[in-house]
Amino acid sequence: MANENTKINIKLPEPSLRRLPWYLAYVKLLKDKGEEYVSSTQIAKDINVDASQIAKDLSFINISGKTRVGYEVNSLVEVLENFLGFTNVHKAFIFGVGSLGAALLQDSGLAQYGMNVVAGFDVKKELAGTMINGIPVYHISEFEQKQKELGANIGILTVPVERAQEATENMIAGGIKAIWNFTPFRIRVPKHIVVQNTSIYAHLAVMFNRLNNLKK
Amino acid sequence: MANENTKINIKLPEPSLRRLPWYLAYVKLLKDKGEEYVSSTQIAKDINVDASQIAKDLSFINISGKTRVGYEVNSLVEVLENFLGFTNVHKAFIFGVGSLGAALLQDSGLAQYGMNVVAGFDVKKELAGTMINGIPVYHISEFEQKQKELGANIGILTVPVERAQEATENMIAGGIKAIWNFTPFRIRVPKHIVVQNTSIYAHLAVMFNRLNNLKK
Numbered sequence: 001m002a003n004e005n006t007k008i009n010i011k012l013p014e015p016s017l018r019r020l021p022w023y024l025a026y027v028k029l030l031k032d033k034g035e036e037y038v039s040s041t042q043i044a045k046d047i048n049v050d051a052s053q054i055a056k057d058l059s060f061i062n063i064s065g066k067t068r069v070g071y072e073v074n075s076l077v078e079v080l081e082n083f084l085g086f087t088n089v090h091k092a093f094i095f096g097v098g099s100l101g102a103a104l105l106q107d108s109g110l111a112q113y114g115m116n117v118v119a120g121f122d123v124k125k126e127l128a129g130t131m132i133n134g135i136p137v138y139h140i141s142e143f144e145q146k147q148k149e150l151g152a153n154i155g156i157l158t159v160p161v162e163r164a165q166e167a168t169e170n171m172i173a174g175g176i177k178a179i180w181n182f183t184p185f186r187i188r189v190p191k192h193i194v195v196q197n198t199s200i201y202a203h204l205a206v207m208f209n210r211l212n213n214l215k216k
Numbered sequence: 217m218a219n220e221n222t223k224i225n226i227k228l229p230e231p232s233l234r235r236l237p238w239y240l241a242y243v244k245l246l247k248d249k250g251e252e253y254v255s256s257t258q259i260a261k262d263i264n265v266d267a268s269q270i271a272k273d274l275s276f277i278n279i280s281g282k283t284r285v286g287y288e289v290n291s292l293v294e295v296l297e298n299f300l301g302f303t304n305v306h307k308a309f310i311f312g313v314g315s316l317g318a319a320l321l322q323d324s325g326l327a328q329y330g331m332n333v334v335a336g337f338d339v340k341k342e343l344a345g346t347m348i349n350g351i352p353v354y355h356i357s358e359f360e361q362k363q364k365e366l367g368a369n370i371g372i373l374t375v376p377v378e379r380a381q382e383a384t385e386n387m388i389a390g391g392i393k394a395i396w397n398f399t400p401f402r403i404r405v406p407k408h409i410v411v412q413n414t415s416i417y418a419h420l421a422v423m424f425n426r427l428n429n430l431k432k
Contacts, residue, residue: 017425021418025377025400032378047402085424103319113417114424153427161241162248178427180419184241186263194430196423198416201329202237203396207412208301208330209233211369211394214410 012060019057022047024080030073039070086114091152093176095167096159097122097137100182104156105132118150123163143174153177161185228276235273238263240296246289255286302330307368309392310336311383312375313343313353316398320372321348334366339379359390369393377401 026047030038040058044051058071063079065071081087092110094101097120104110105120120137122128128139138146155176159167164185171179178194181187184201242263246254256274260267274287279295281287297303308326310317313336320326321336336353338344344355354362371392375383380401387395394410397403400417 011429014422017422018418021400021415021421022402026402029378029401046404048404049402084421085428086421088424090424090427099322099324103322106315106322107319108315109417110420113420115420154423162245177430178423180423184237185245186238186242186265188262188264192430194423194426196419196426198414198419199237200414200416201325202234203412203414204326204329204331205237205300205302206230206233207370207394207396207410208304208306210410210412211306212301213227214393214408 012057016057016060019049019053020061020080020084022049023054023058024077024084024086027071027073027076027080031077035073037066037069037071038073038076040065042070086112088114089116090114090154091150092117092154092156092180093143093146093150093152093171094120094156094158095122095140095171096157096163097124097127097132098158098160101156101158102132104158104182105135108133115154117156118152119146121146140170143170147174151175154180156180156182157187158182228273232273232276235265235269236277236296236300238265239270239274240293240300240302243287243289243292243296247293251289253282253285253287254289254292256281258286302328304330305332306330306370307366308333308370308372308396309359309362309366309368309387310372310374311338311356311387312373312379313338313340313348314374314376317372317374318348320374320398321351321353324349331370333372334368335362337362356386359386363390367391370396372396372398373403374398 023043026043027038040051040054043054061079061083063071063076092115094105094117101120105117110117117135120135121140121143122137123140125139127137130137155171157164157167157179161183164183164187168179168187168189172193181195181197184199187195189195239259242259243254256267256270259270277295277299279287279292308331310320310333317336321333326333333351336351337356337359338353339356341355343353346353371387373380373383373395377399380399380403384395384403384405388409397411397413400415405411
């Protein structure tokens with residue numbers, strides 16, 4: 001296939017993929033400080049990840065270090081940002097403009113990482129027609145029409161738990177391809193749908209538990 | 217030791233601990249519907265986790281199912297909420313009242329899960345003295361004094377990446393025992409400090425990558 005891009009085609013393991021944003025955050029700091037080169041040993045020391053692990057993770061992306069000096073900082077930032085998709089624009093809708101949904105609409109950090117939230121939807125009629133952080137909120141019945149106009153692939157799921165499965169099915173029927181699930185509910189989806197679970201409340205439980213064990 | 221509580225002392229594996237909030241979210245739905253009993257098979261079917269895994273995870277907490285009918289729904293909700301620490305009140309401070317920090321202050325969902333955010337701190341002088349969602353924001357120089365008054369164990373880290381390590385050290389010096397790190401920076405901490413990393417932007421990268429692979 002002529003259009004295939006070998007860079008994007010690399011299937012790197014998910015744990016490696018999850019570490020790449022850490023390296024990016026770190027090398028962006030070095031860039032701001034005007035550093036030119038960085039070795040995997042230096043990254044390792046500063047972010048507490050094994051140096052050989054870092055070298056291995058970075059071997060999956062299209063960059064190679066130079067003997068003795070290491071990776072070129074500017075290139076590393078650029079290659080990581082591209083690889084991670086942070087330089088593209090991914091349109092997203094938020095489903096459920098309650099407390100967490102509204103909070104995410106406020107978070108302009110998402111746009112810096114390539115996610116452009118273009119609309120929010122809610123079942124509450126009184127929310128329809130409002131704007132949060134410059135982003136319009138519509139009644140859920142307008143989803144189909146807005147999807148035709150705006151064409152979003154990503155749906156952010158922040159509805160109450162009892163509506164999570166129903167909202168998921170609605171999103172998929174409307175053409176959403178990837179669901180970022182912030183609810184603690186385990187949604188069921190067809191195989192071709194991407195799901196990313198980010199249950200911040202589950203993380204809370206892990207933290208409370210560790211804190212309790214600490215006290216003993 | 218006379219005061220030891222065997223229920224809390226159980227060290228269950230972290231993957232099990234991370235699944236418990238899923239079960240809780242699901243059985244709370246059943247409770248709202250007035251269901252009395254639930255089997256691990258039924259939970260398995262509805263949230264797509266292996267039934268034997270569920271039975272094993274639940275064996276770590278102080279509840280047992282009855283033959284043929286399964287677990288009593290009300291007890292399961294209560295035992296899970298207690299076990300996960302969601303019925304306690306954990307005081308927390310937010311460090312960094314930028315976009316994400318302010319968003320988290322808006323999220324009243326945290327209180328429902330036992331986390332009581334009592335104050336926010338920021339280096340920006342113009343934020344000091346403001347209130348977000350009824351929670352006061354102070355200048356970071358007031359942290360020591362407010363810690364004496366309020367005594368929070370948990371610090372939520374939402375400062376910019378370049379201030380993450382410095383803020384972490386400041387938090388620990390001021391008596392914070394657990395850090396909920398929302399930055400993509402890998403903070404370094406002494407062994408006795410609990411760190412929970414929740415880098416939502418790293419999750420974004422994983423989702424973008426899967427979505428890209430889907431298109432091919």
